[in-house]
Amino acid sequence: xxxxxxxxxxxxxxxxxxxxxxxxxxxxxxxxxxxxxxxxxxxxxxxxxxxxxxxxxxxxxxxxxxxxxxxxxxxxxxxxxxxxxxxxxxxxxxxxxxxxxxxxxxxxxxxxxxxxxxxxxxxxxxxxxxxxxxxxxxxxxxxxxxxxxxxxxxxxxxxxxxxxxxxxxxxxxxxxxxxxxxxxxxxxxxxxxxxxxxxxxxxxxxxxxxxxxxxxxxxxxxxxxxxxxxxxxxxxxxxxxxxxx
Amino acid sequence: xxxxxxxxxxxxxxxxxxxxxxxxxxxxxxxxxxxxxxxxxxxxxxxxxxxxxxxxxxxxxxxxxxxxxxxxxxxxxxxxxxxxxxxxxxxxxxxxxxxxxxxxxxxxxxxxxxxxxxxxxxxxxxxxxxxxxxxxxxxxxxxxxxxxxxxxxxxxxxxxxxxxxxxxxxxxxxxxxxxxxxxxxxxxxxxxxxxxxxxxxxxxxxxxxxxxxxxxxxxxxxx
Amino acid sequence: xxxxxxxxxxxxxxxxxxxxxxxxxxxxxxxxxxxxxxxxxxxxxxxxxxxxxxxxxxxxxxxxxxxxxxxxxxxxxxxxxxxxxxxxxxxxxxxxxxxxxxxxxxxxxxxxxxxxxxxxxxxxxxxxxxxxxxxxxxxxxxxxxxxxxxxxxxxxxxxxxxxxxxxxxxxxxxxxxxxxxxxxxxxxxxxxxxxxxxxxxxxxxxxxxxxxxxxxxxxxxxxxxxxxxxxxxxxxxxxxxxxxxxxxxxxxxxxx
Numbered sequence: 001x002x003x004x005x006x007x008x009x010x011x012x013x014x015x016x017x018x019x020x021x022x023x024x025x026x027x028x029x030x031x032x033x034x035x036x037x038x039x040x041x042x043x044x045x046x047x048x049x050x051x052x053x054x055x056x057x058x059x060x061x062x063x064x065x066x067x068x069x070x071x072x073x074x075x076x077x078x079x080x081x082x083x084x085x086x087x088x089x090x091x092x093x094x095x096x097x098x099x100x101x102x103x104x105x106x107x108x109x110x111x112x113x114x115x116x117x118x119x120x121x122x123x124x125x126x127x128x129x130x131x132x133x134x135x136x137x138x139x140x141x142x143x144x145x146x147x148x149x150x151x152x153x154x155x156x157x158x159x160x161x162x163x164x165x166x167x168x169x170x171x172x173x174x175x176x177x178x179x180x181x182x183x184x185x186x187x188x189x190x191x192x193x194x195x196x197x198x199x200x201x202x203x204x205x206x207x208x209x210x211x212x213x214x215x216x217x218x219x220x221x222x223x224x225x226x227x228x229x230x231x232x233x234x235x236x237x238x239x240x241x242x243x244x245x
Numbered sequence: 246x247x248x249x250x251x252x253x254x255x256x257x258x259x260x261x262x263x264x265x266x267x268x269x270x271x272x273x274x275x276x277x278x279x280x281x282x283x284x285x286x287x288x289x290x291x292x293x294x295x296x297x298x299x300x301x302x303x304x305x306x307x308x309x310x311x312x313x314x315x316x317x318x319x320x321x322x323x324x325x326x327x328x329x330x331x332x333x334x335x336x337x338x339x340x341x342x343x344x345x346x347x348x349x350x351x352x353x354x355x356x357x358x359x360x361x362x363x364x365x366x367x368x369x370x371x372x373x374x375x376x377x378x379x380x381x382x383x384x385x386x387x388x389x390x391x392x393x394x395x396x397x398x399x400x401x402x403x404x405x406x407x408x409x410x411x412x413x414x415x416x417x418x419x420x421x422x423x424x425x426x427x428x429x430x431x432x433x434x435x436x437x438x439x440x441x442x443x444x445x446x447x448x449x450x451x452x453x454x455x456x457x458x459x460x461x462x463x464x465x466x467x468x
Numbered sequence: 469x470x471x472x473x474x475x476x477x478x479x480x481x482x483x484x485x486x487x488x489x490x491x492x493x494x495x496x497x498x499x500x501x502x503x504x505x506x507x508x509x510x511x512x513x514x515x516x517x518x519x520x521x522x523x524x525x526x527x528x529x530x531x532x533x534x535x536x537x538x539x540x541x542x543x544x545x546x547x548x549x550x551x552x553x554x555x556x557x558x559x560x561x562x563x564x565x566x567x568x569x570x571x572x573x574x575x576x577x578x579x580x581x582x583x584x585x586x587x588x589x590x591x592x593x594x595x596x597x598x599x600x601x602x603x604x605x606x607x608x609x610x611x612x613x614x615x616x617x618x619x620x621x622x623x624x625x626x627x628x629x630x631x632x633x634x635x636x637x638x639x640x641x642x643x644x645x646x647x648x649x650x651x652x653x654x655x656x657x658x659x660x661x662x663x664x665x666x667x668x669x670x671x672x673x674x675x676x677x678x679x680x681x682x683x684x685x686x687x688x689x690x691x692x693x694x695x696x697x698x699x700x701x702x703x704x705x706x707x708x709x710x711x712x713x714x715x716x717x718x719x720x721x722x723x724x
Contacts, residue, residue: 067290325554330687
């Protein structure tokens with residue numbers, strides 16, 4: 001059996017206990033991801049989308065979403081909305097704005113805090129995500145290093161896409177970003193909250209990357225490959241035709 | 246019993262058609278047409294809540310129903326209330342405390358069965374938004390004609406001429422009644438007959454929901 | 469196990485109902501209904517109007533329910549809330565569905581018709597306003613006497629005579645409301661404020677004396693199995709009998 005499976009379309013209220021017991025062997029505890037809930041002995045779907053399975057024991061529902069609900073550990077792009085002396089607030093596209101402490105940057109001390117401005121973009125990690133509390137972001141990893149986190153340069157281009165598209169392009173099996181990079185030099189930061197920041201050498205290339213990502217939403221992996229190869233060969237016209245299909 | 250089944254078979258609903266995510270800005274949207282009755286709905290959520298509407302244990306579920314012409318009056322408020330309570334029963338509102346889920350319904354065209362179409366359209370918009378739900382809901386409309394016959398999913402003209410008019414909403418797990426609203430007077434047997442006819446027709450609506458979702462994700466399923 | 473409610477009633481028992489008719493002297497008809505602590509006043513006033521061209525000779529009957537801040541702290545001053553508007557619509561639906569007042573009976577002569585305003589005010593809100601409001605509306609309409617209007621043939625002058633005519637009420641719709649806590653479990657009739665507030669769902673069944681149903685209103689909430697629905701209809705039938713009996717006694721006492 002394959003390592004990953006896009007099993008079938010499920011709708012809220014469906015019970016998939018039997019289906020799962022045929023998929024996950026008894027040696028493992030099944031891990032339920034988003035869109036699934038356990039009611040006593042039954043596993044019930046709560047979102048409509050595709051039931052996905054990853055070896056050996058992960059099951060979740062991939063659905064179309066536009067509104068972000070914070071999850072601990074996810075990487076997001078926030079826009080600074082208000083500035084305080086200790087903390088700043090960032091809009092991460094969720095129901096609540098998130099808090100980001102100025103001390104949670106690499107090397108920050110009480111005396112030496114990063115200089116953030118309203119409107120700046122930060123790539124941060126969700127530290128606290130509870131339905132009863134406002135989300136909290138950090139820009140350092142557990143070793144106190146920034147890694148790739150921090151303030152994004154002001155030169156790029158930020159756009160918003162459905163959350164499922166971000167998950168799709170970030171999936172290791174998706175060739176899009178890698179193939180694009182072979183032809184166009186560009187930087188990309190994709191947040192789980194549906195915000196994507198890109199920066200290429202020219203405006204034309206930035207827009208090409210933007211279009212390629214936007215159009216990838218409704219494409220099969222094969223179609224993505226075709227689009228990528230057309231971009232790769234510099235065939236702008238053909239690319240456009242594929243995109244508009 | 247047999248004759249009843251035979252009668253059910255002759256009852257059909259008007260053609261259902263829908264488009265999901267037809268609006269780009271809302272988190273979820275759907276336009277649903279049931280025959281010539283068309284309702285557009287859009288949903289935002291979970292978003293920030295107005296302080297006076299904040300609930301500590303669950304999301305506030307707000308509905309705005311916009312009639313085709315004029316301002317909303319008493320009949321629209323009743324409709325709004327029925328739609329809200331029906332869909333709130335299917336949403337897992339306790340997952341988003343101190344938030345708000347806003348649903349906007351716009352009547353586009355009314356040719357009978359408006360309340361049912363509103364509920365179906367709202368349900369599809371919530372599905373599109375990827376909000377967590379306990380189950381789905383399907384609403385159906387039926388009338389009893391002056392001759393005493395049951396007519397499923399009537400047009401506006403048939404609805405106005407009818408002796409009694411029923412709207413039912415069913416949930417997708419056990420197909421039990423979530424909502425019932427009626428007009429005109431009728432006997433208990435007539436009521437039960439309409440209920441059963443609507444219930445069996447609700448399967449077609451649920452099939453339609455599945456078909457829509459299937460079409461949407463068709464490219465992403467392994468074959 | 470017999471479940472007892474906070475006020476000691478069993479699940480299928482309603483609270484005590486008191487009806488007082490004709491209590492407002494300035495109205496054409498009026499009634500005061502108490503259901504437990506829930507208190508509803510209903511007054512019928514009328515004015516002369518011209519009928520609509522699309523239904524000539526048909527009068528108007530407008531039911532309006534007000535839930536002022538006086539009756540419960542949940543209600544705020546200002547325009548009518550969605551709850552009061554939807555109950556008003558529910559009451560209007562009952563009048564049209566049951567045909568208890570036939571609009572053509574409100575015609576006077578030619579274009580001239582009665583426009584009756586049935587205004588219902590809740591004085592104290594302790595749950596189940598719907599049942600009490602339907603009862604108050606019915607009692608007030610049964611009690612309504614309209615002055616006889618004559619239009620002179622010569623100059624079209626309208627004369628209001630001292631003589632009063634009783635408004636014909638053709639049927640007696642009575643509503644019985646149930647709430648339940650879980651799907652189909654713990655069904656209770658005639659909910660108090662707390663029971664209504666905590667309910668998972670509410671169901672209002674309106675019946676006429678000839679046994680026909682007028683409205684089966686279940687605005688969402690948790691799903692209800694058919695067996696429970698049938699049980700509720702049967703219970704509503706037996707409980708409505710008490711209400712019809714009460715209404716009959718009231719009208720008999722008024723006559724004597």
